[in-house]
Amino acid sequence: MPLFFRKRKPSEDSKKRLEYQLCLSKEAGADDILDISACELTEIPASAFSICKVLQKKVFILHGNELRSLVPKGCSITSLATLKVLDLHENKLTSLPDDIGQLKSLQVLNVEKNHIKTMPDSIGELRLLQTLNVKGNGLRQLPSSMGQMSSLRTLDLSENMVKELPKALANIRTLECLTLDAAQMSFPPASVCSAGTEVIQRFLCTELGLEYCPPSQYLLPVLESDGSVQTDCVDGQEVAWQSKFQDYEKRKEQKQQEKLEFERRLEEEQREHTQLFLLNNSRKEDILLSVKQEQERLEQGVTQQQRVLDAERQRVLSQIRLAENSISSRISCMLLENKRQKKSTEFLQALEEDRIRMEHLTAITQEEANSLRKREIAAAMQKMLSEGYSMQLLQEACETRRQSLVTETCRSLESLDKKFDQVLSLQQLDKTKAIAHILQEEEMQKAAFEALQLQRDSMHGFIRNQIRLIEDELMQLTKLEVKRRNLDTENLQEVLADQRAALTDLLQQLLKQKDQREVELREVLAEMELKSDSTQQNYWMIQYQRLLDAKPLSLRMQEAGVEEDLVSLLCKLSAQHYLPVMAHHRITSEALRHMTASDLSKLGICEVGVQKALLNWARERVSAPPQEASKAFPQEEEAGPSQPSAPLPSPSPPTSPELAVTATAPEMDESPGTSECVVCMEKEPQVIFLSCGHVCCCQVCSDALQTCPLCRGDIVQRVRLYRN
Numbered sequence: 001m002p003l004f005f006r007k008r009k010p011s012e013d014s015k016k017r018l019e020y021q022l023c024l025s026k027e028a029g030a031d032d033i034l035d036i037s038a039c040e041l042t043e044i045p046a047s048a049f050s051i052c053k054v055l056q057k058k059v060f061i062l063h064g065n066e067l068r069s070l071v072p073k074g075c076s077i078t079s080l081a082t083l084k085v086l087d088l089h090e091n092k093l094t095s096l097p098d099d100i101g102q103l104k105s106l107q108v109l110n111v112e113k114n115h116i117k118t119m120p121d122s123i124g125e126l127r128l129l130q131t132l133n134v135k136g137n138g139l140r141q142l143p144s145s146m147g148q149m150s151s152l153r154t155l156d157l158s159e160n161m162v163k164e165l166p167k168a169l170a171n172i173r174t175l176e177c178l179t180l181d182a183a184q185m186s187f188p189p190a191s192v193c194s195a196g197t198e199v200i201q202r203f204l205c206t207e208l209g210l211e212y213c214p215p216s217q218y219l220l221p222v223l224e225s226d227g228s229v230q231t232d233c234v235d236g237q238e239v240a241w242q243s244k245f246q247d248y249e250k251r252k253e254q255k256q257q258e259k260l261e262f263e264r265r266l267e268e269e270q271r272e273h274t275q276l277f278l279l280n281n282s283r284k285e286d287i288l289l290s291v292k293q294e295q296e297r298l299e300q301g302v303t304q305q306q307r308v309l310d311a312e313r314q315r316v317l318s319q320i321r322l323a324e325n326s327i328s329s330r331i332s333c334m335l336l337e338n339k340r341q342k343k344s345t346e347f348l349q350a351l352e353e354d355r356i357r358m359e360h361l362t363a364i365t366q367e368e369a370n371s372l373r374k375r376e377i378a379a380a381m382q383k384m385l386s387e388g389y390s391m392q393l394l395q396e397a398c399e400t401r402r403q404s405l406v407t408e409t410c411r412s413l414e415s416l417d418k419k420f421d422q423v424l425s426l427q428q429l430d431k432t433k434a435i436a437h438i439l440q441e442e443e444m445q446k447a448a449f450e451a452l453q454l455q456r457d458s459m460h461g462f463i464r465n466q467i468r469l470i471e472d473e474l475m476q477l478t479k480l481e482v483k484r485r486n487l488d489t490e491n492l493q494e495v496l497a498d499q500r501a502a503l504t505d506l507l508q509q510l511l512k513q514k515d516q517r518e519v520e521l522r523e524v525l526a527e528m529e530l531k532s533d534s535t536q537q538n539y540w541m542i543q544y545q546r547l548l549d550a551k552p553l554s555l556r557m558q559e560a561g562v563e564e565d566l567v568s569l570l571c572k573l574s575a576q577h578y579l580p581v582m583a584h585h586r587i588t589s590e591a592l593r594h595m596t597a598s599d600l601s602k603l604g605i606c607e608v609g610v611q612k613a614l615l616n617w618a619r620e621r622v623s624a625p626p627q628e629a630s631k632a633f634p635q636e637e638e639a640g641p642s643q644p645s646a647p648l649p650s651p652s653p654p655t656s657p658e659l660a661v662t663a664t665a666p667e668m669d670e671s672p673g674t675s676e677c678v679v680c681m682e683k684e685p686q687v688i689f690l691s692c693g694h695v696c697c698c699q700v701c702s703d704a705l706q707t708c709p710l711c712r713g714d715i716v717q718r719v720r721l722y723r724n
Contacts, residue, residue: 018041096120105128162185169201686720
């Protein structure tokens with residue numbers, strides 16, 4: 001079934017017929033008839049009104065069209081004032097114009113088979129109207145003004161819904177034929193209506209108190225005087241009627257003589273007219289021949305154009321059918337989707353009921369869950385503090401032990417064991433005190449939060465990882481340099497020295513950044529402490545729990561689906577904070593290859609260095625072989641826990657390429673003498689000398705040195721290596 005309908009246009013034959021009739025009516029010698037019937041018109045052309053007005057047409061035939069109104073916009077009914085016959089049957093008229101009474105010369109009006117429901121009151125002004133046909137309409141009543149139609153002879157009201165006739169119809173003395181549906185009439189009764197026109201007129205005259213006169217007494221004056229009937233007859237005065245009849249006989253004889261004289265003159269004029277007509281016919285045949293030739297040429301062109309239009313229409317119809325089929329398929333899909341949505345709605349309602357029931361059950365146990373949660377947080381904080389404190393005590397014990405080994409090398413092992421036991425006992429006591437007061441002291445909670453903050457801060461973890469990589473690099477360079485000196489080779493010494501100097505400078509920068517980051521975190525902690533409400537309970541415990549629950553499970557699951565190489569690249573660029581963005585938009589290396597910097601900016605990746613690195617990595621991954629692409633970005637050591645998203649406003653890590661450190665020194669196999677302190681030859685190297693960058697001494701031996709044992713350079717700073 002098509003979804004759209006277009007307004008039906010008149011056919012080509014109808015257009016041709018209309019043009020032909022309009023042209024024919026304008027020709028010289030044309031009769032007084034304008035026939036534009038069966039032209040599929042929805043309104044009368046304005047040109048037809050002009051023709052009727054200028055050429056004073058007498059007959060206007062419009063039947064078999066689709067007219068809805070008699071007078072179009074911009075036209076006046078006075079243009080039809082010369083009409084005597086107006087044929088409008090088989091149209092779609094719903095009413096006649098209110099000013100139809102201006103057609104004073106109208107004698108025949110045919111509006112059969114239309115949709116007219118009411119007749120205008122001005123219909124009574126048509127004093128010369130002799131025939132009125134309103135058969136097959138929707139009339140329910142007639143206006144009383146119809147009684148003024150003094151020349152009406154035939155009136156057809158059949159196939160309407162008229163049940164009562166106006167009494168004023170008795171004033172129409174010339175009415176000879178009245179056709180109506182007698183079975184449905186209520187006034188006059190059906191018995192009267194079925195008896196004929198004369199009985200109906202007698203009944204109406206009786207109702208008005210008038211004497212009935214047959215139409216023949218009024219008909220001759222009407223015919224002779226074009227319908228002008230004298231309405232001042234006096235009932236019961238026979239003398240007046242006889243005198244009038246004698247006058248009528250005299251006028252009739254006079255008219256007969258005038259008629260004979262007129263016929264004689266008419267015969268002479270007809271002879272002249274016949275000669276002119278023959279001459280006109282010869283000219284008309286020549287004109288018609290030329291018109292016919294032109295018509296044939298036009299018809300050929302129209303036929304050719306019609307073929308083109310038919311082909312175009314077929315193509316458009318095929319496209320419309322395809323569009324309708326696609327729309328039908330879409331509608332069916334929408335209906336199926338609507339059914340699925342209804343099922344999903346029912347399922348969601350069931351889930352909502354279950355959720356409400358679960359919330360009711362959860363509300364009952366909420367208080368107990370809160371208390372258990374608080375205990376778990378306290379236990380986690382206790383564990384964190386105990387581990388940090390134990391590590392600090394161990395470091396202090398190790399430092400004390402190393403100092404005691406330097407200052408008191410002659411003490412026995414028993415004294416060292418006793419001191420160590422004392423340290424352990426002190427540690428145990430301190431641990432017990434910390435566990436006892438951790439839930440009550442806000443300072444302890446703050447210390448635990450600060451420790452967890454340092455541990456989970458991505459910037460701090462990134463700097464630690466970079467420092468660890470540089471330390472490993474410096475150790476490898478130092479081993480390589482010691483090995484080359486043992487082998488008495490001087491090759492690549494300058495290269496190693498340049499690399500070591502560069503790594504040393506970078507290590508100093510990272511140490512400064514680490515200290516600066518710790519200062520920033522302490523400032524953030526101080527700001528949080530100022531913002532915290534003094535009356536709020538367990539403030540630091542709540543912040544600790546927020547750090548633990550910073551990243552939701554769904555986000556962690558999405559991040560787990562990101563490519564490992566892409567995650568490694570983000571870690572290398574210190575841009576782990578963009579990992580949730582990449583996971584949420586499901587960005588892969590293939591997608592990155594087709595993206596630009598503006599696309600990354602729209603996703604929220606605004607740092608220029610990170611954008612260029614990601615785009616270059618995607619292109620190199622496509623162009624490089626699989627093995628080389630896997631080696632392009634070696635995996636670093638795993639950093640600390642994921643970066644917290646609340647409540648700390650951590651700044652974005654630097655994206656400078658100088659901080660992306662990778663191992664550049666050649667790997668060395670462990671051999672005797674390359675991983676030992678160059679002073680005592682017993683322990684592993686544990687200290688980095690700055691600013692030379694050598695890793696060649698243990699902690700104990702480095703305390704007594706002022707210059708580097710390898711390069712004899714002054715020691716500006718010592719950096720202790722911590723191994724997990």
